[in-house]
Amino acid sequence: MEEYFFEKSFFDDLYLYNIGHQKCAPSHQFGPSIREDYILHFIVDGSGTFTVEGTKYELSKGDFFLLRPSVVTDYEASADTPWEYYWIGFNGNKVEEVLRYLKIDSLSHVGEAKNEALVLERFKHIFSPNLLSNSNQLLIQQYLYDILSVFHSEVSKNDLSDEEQRRYSYSFVTYVKHYYRKPDLKISEIAQSFGLNKSYFSQVIKQEMGMTPNDYLRFFRMQESGNLLQRSNKSVKEIAYLVGYENPLTFSRAFKNYHGVSPLEYRKKAKESKK
Template sequence: MGERANLAINEAPSRGELSVLFSGQSITEPLHHVGPSVHDYGIVHYVQSGKGTFTIRGVTYEVGEGDSFFIFPGELHHYVADEREPWQYRWIGYRGTGADQLLASIGIGPHAPIVQNYRTHRVEAMFRNVYKALQLGGVAGDIEAEGYTRVAFAEYARSSAKGNTSQKADKRSDIERQVEQAARWLSLQFDKSISIDELAHTLGYHRTYLSKMFRKQMGESPMQFLLRVRMERAKTLLMTTRLTIEQVAASVGYEDALYFSKLYKKWYSCSPSTHRSEMQNAQSSGCLYF
């Protein structure tokens, strides 16, 4: 199950308190899912229509039209479109020294990641404006995108003051917390040589037991999870940078570029170079985009 997406990337992001990285819009198919994943940046989604579920810290939230959900740096998460009413949403990716503190000050964080039923044309307009600003590009586009994002956050502050944030208790067991810790570690250390044996030893579990519990909770083995993280990161690098295939391979943990290319082709049904060309030229040659 896939999605149709439009994406605008900030070519000149600032390094201040709040920096906008990208923005876009997706129309998803039934049961389209993203993750489980961990990012080193934050993302806020605004649901325009349809519904789905969002899971963070072991808690699953039902999210629908007019709701917003937040992804936080270093937090394992995943989200799934509804089978009958798949959602359509806009999103803004951001990072910065004060972004999380800014959100925390208005009551939004990993334990309260949802702003519910805030149907305001102003919020949706800010998401559209951020996208348009990034399409214009340059320093002016960067400044404009940051300004519109701050206005959107101000709207969320007003909503939070009315009690529209959603918070649930964390009911994870110790092993569930450890599995999420393992997933976070794999997601952040994917560019290095990784041993599942060493990871299991560090967490105090036998490899077989950790792998069993990891698969039960995440739906895939630790090595499958790591491969997916690497392939998704490689796709992002191919789309957003001018790195050579060899440099992309090294950036996601593969010293052998040929071996990396074989894995990439098996994953996406086309080679890295073909995929890059297709994404840049908006062409279609059978590559997969999940």
């Protein structure tokens, strides 16, 4: 077993105090017990059972279970395929608020990670000797948020309030603003990062913005490319790359379909209108 405790953080709202890793022996059991802090276990291999308030859950690779303060829990590794897991212990003034934001309410104790690779990578980074020796609180805090952000279930339409739908739309617009230059930017990946499936995510965005996510991404790229054509002397090829198109011909076709004229004609008309 590997375990490390961190010094008291200057983050009061949410902070990491403990991290650990264990490959359990067959039928290894912990509990029944009550903890003083929040401890989230992420299963990277094998299986086992987690019991909380009389309810038993069968869990396996990719699942997580959450221990909450003052709640009796008991967990046991499988006799045949004992689990291996990482855990993080955390606390803070706004833990419950953060968990609710992640769709983990007070009755939620188990779930599934939406990006196992990211979680495992972050755990390994926190365990790196340089990070532990330097006690880099800012980087550790970032990794804590990265890990927690993955532990929420996909939600259905009925789960989202009007305010939540507005927030998803705002987050999507901000995401596009920062990453529209990436030629491999995919709506499905954006939706997954928000914990929504692609089809429902598209419904939310269309309802809030009056256009699909793909339409908005195209709109934003076309607006940015139009601005570059008017305000710079960059070539069409350069502008295509700057707004997320690897192929300048594909960009020119998309631009003409959107604006009704080619990029060069658009630039020419823009210059003439300024005379």
